[in-house]
Amino acid sequence: MAYSDATPAGRAVKGIIADLPGLIAVAIADTDSGMNLASHSNSDHFSPDMAAAYNTQVVQHSLNAINTLHMSNGTLEDMLITVTGQYHLIKLINDGAMFMYLAVNSLDTNLAIAREVMRQHSAGVN
Amino acid sequence: MFNPFRPKTVWQPSSEELAAEEQVSGYTTPDLPPVAPAPPLQAPAAVPPPPPAAVAAPAAVPPAPAPQRPMPAAAAPAAGAAPLSTTTAQALEQLVVKLPGLLFAGLTEIETGVAVRGRTPSDILPAAPIARFHAELVRLERLALKHAAKGTAPEELREILVTISDQLHLLRVVRDGQLLLSIVLDPRLSSLPTARVALQAAANTIG
Known part of the structure; x- marks a missing residue:
């Protein structure tokens, strides 16, 4: 239980735990340092801290590619990673200063629900 | 004589x-x-x-007859199946036909980031750097999944979708995790569900 109700990030994590069936883990991390501001895991076999730390590299690599390759004039919004039986979602918040990481069981939730719940709760983290 | x-x-x-x-x-x-x-x-x-992957590789690689690293086994066509270069060309053509607003479609070797074959129908994006970016993304994500798994085998990566405000990047791992089929689309011209269905069909063609 690594979150506090006193912070917006902690309240977002708490809201997601309440709203999302099939939640495996959720974390809100700082994009520069890769450290978690708030996290929670329902599984003994999944560490949201490590996931956020290593996915920071994934996010930074994508941001670099957009800038250095002149690939797009747009901004990175979210990423969806499909693995066997799970969806992992990353959503950038505060113009990429932070990101939310969410892992859900694909049998219990569909992608639209997971994205919508994430969108609602990430709007409050500012 | x-x-x-x-x-x-x-x-x-x-x-x-x-x-x-x-x-x-x-x-x-x-x-x-x-x-x-x-x-x-x-x-x-x-x-x-040599296997077709080496033939179709970009000309930047010198045509030396002695490659330093062994070619991965999955890059060689499976015995009895059609050669990879033919099925890849077919699959990419299918994608170009089915998806309006396609900016890039390619098949890439994940370990090296070398494009086996790439198409950029609208000539807006450079094919080789995009292929390298996609392969690196898959390698980093596999690393993340490996480190996030505690005490169990890491989950097997299937698909990555990157949403940028004016582009969609869809990456799909094929051929036992050795190769990557990826596309870049303009979301105003093709919807995500259509693209996923088309990518699934192309992945089936490649095998």
Whole structure:
């Protein structure tokens, strides 16, 4: 239980735990340092801290590619990673200063629900 | 003596000739399917044809007959299946036809980031850097999944979708996790569900 109700990030994590069936883990991390501001895991076999730390590299690599390759004039919004039986979602918040990481069981939730719940709760983290 | 009326035969090197060839050039023969056709019009001294992945690789790689790293086994066509270069070309053409607003479609080797084949129908994006970016993304994500798993085997990566405000990047792992089929789309012209269905069909074509 690594979150506090006193912070917006902690309240977002708490809201997601309440709203999302099939939640495996959720974390809100700082994009520069890769450290978690708030996290929670329902599984003994999944560490949201490590996931956020290593996915920071994934996010930074994508941001670099957009800038250095002149690939797009747009901004990175979210990423969806499909693995066997799970969806992992990353959503950038505060113009990429932070990101939310969410892992859900694909049998219990569909992608639209997971994205919508994430969108609602990430709007409050500012 | 050259005889122009000689019946056309397919030349195939005997095992001794192949062994001698390896000693001379230091070239180790990759795992070729047993039915690999030898080129009929080449001089007998030619090395056996490399797998199609190497043929289709960009010309930036010098055509040296001695690759330093062994080619991954999955890059060579499975015995009995159509060659990878043909199925890839077919699959990418299908994608170009089905998806308006396609900016890039390509098949990439994940370990090296080298594009086996790439198409950029609208010529807006450069193919090789995009292929490298996609392969690196998959490698980083596999690393993340490996470190996030505690005490169990990491989950197997299937698909990545990157949403940028004016582009969609869809990446799909094919051929036992060795190759990556990826596309970049303009979301105003093609919807995500259509693109996923088309990508699934293309992945099935490649196998």
